[in-house]
Amino acid sequence: MKEKLKQLRKEKGVDQKTVAKNIGVTASAYSNYEQGIREPNREIIVALCKYYEVSADYLLGLED
Numbered sequence: 001m002k003e004k005l006k007q008l009r010k011e012k013g014v015d016q017k018t019v020a021k022n023i024g025v026t027a028s029a030y031s032n033y034e035q036g037i038r039e040p041n042r043e044i045i046v047a048l049c050k051y052y053e054v055s056a057d058y059l060l061g062l063e064d
Contacts, residue, residue, distance in 0.1 A: 002036040004059055008052045009034070023047035 009019055020030035023044060032038040040048065049056050057063045 001039070001059060001061060002034050004061065005034045005048070008054065012052065019051065022051050 009016065012019075016030050016034065017027045020027040023030070024047060025040075025044060029038065033040050033044075045056055045059065049059055052059070055063070
C-alpha cells in the first residue's frame with residue numbers, strides 16, 4: 001500500500017501535510033503510512049479512498 005499512497009499523492013500534486021490534514025491524521029502518521037511503518041485503520045483507509053477517489057481494493061493492492 002505504501003507505494004500506492006506515494007504514487008497517488010504525487011499524481012495529485014500535494015504534500016504529505018496536505019493529505020494528512022484532509023484525512024484527519026497528523027503529518028507524521030501519514031508519513032508512517034507511506035513508509036510502511038504503520039498500517040492505516042479501516043476509517044483512515046475509507047478517508048484515503050475518498051480523498052484519492054480510488055477503491056479500497058485498488059489501495060490495498062487487490063486490483064490494478
